[in-house]
């Protein structure tokens with residue numbers, strides 16, 4: 001299959017799967033909302049927002065149902081959200097209160113096309129849990145870095161960390177905790193009557209077949225494109241907050257990363 005056909009297939013799968021995710025997206029992904037991850041999100045946002053001008057304009061690429069976009073909006077910023085899925089965007093639209101609407105702009109579209117045309121006017125560009133859905137995340141990031149103005153920040157958040165399989169006891173325990181975490185999750189979703197989409201993700205989470213996203217590649221792109229790296233954070237996300245706490249505080253393992261950079 002040619003790369004154009006594969007790219008089209010990845011886009012099509014993302015539209016299909018996220019139409020199914022819809023308003024159940026965040027309830028189905030407690031790894032983004034449990035107390036441990038909540039601490040990471042809020043600390044990251046506090047740190048970034050303290051460096052932004054109050055009139056700053058923020059672009060959230062692949063904004064989904066507004067995981068980060070709604071938080072920026074509630075902190076008083078002007079935000080633009082772009083997402084491929086009209087269903088996800090509709091859920092987000094319904095979550096924005098009347099008094100926040102004038103500071104929010106939402107568009108349905110592909111991140112790559114949006115970057116080509118519109119990225120210049122933003123002070124912060126966010127990619128949250130979207131890079132691993134892209135056919136060519138390296139190209140998208142390079143284009144974003146080349147098109148933003150000097151001083152613009154780029155946040156890459158909550159991406160699956162590509163890493164080597166490690167034959168240690170600690171890694172074995174990491175896999176056991178992951179297994180247990182999934183079992184608890186399946187029971188919890190059953191009790192809450194939330195249907196799972198496990199088999200649906202295969203083609204939409206395109207980069208997972210290659211093991212996730214390599215933060216070293218991201219750092220290299222930032223440096224080549226004249227962006228300074230302000231923060232690299234690696235940690236272990238889990239469905240349950242208690243399991244995330246155990247993984248990070250006791251096992252000290254990693255499967256997720258965040259990177260903040262600024263165009264020089």
Ligand SMILES: C[S@@+](CC[C@H](N)C(=O)[O-])C[C@H]1O[C@@H](n2cnc3c(N)ncnc32)[C@H](O)[C@@H]1O
Pocket residue numbers: 011014015018032061062063064065066067068082083084085088109110111112127128129130133134158
């Ligand atoms: C895992 S969700 C993350 C949503 C949100 N950013 C968050 O952190 O919760 C990935 C989102 O990226 C969107 N997406 C996937 N590929 C995209 C593309 N090429 N252009 C725009 N959005 C895309 C999906 O529709 C979905 O809403």
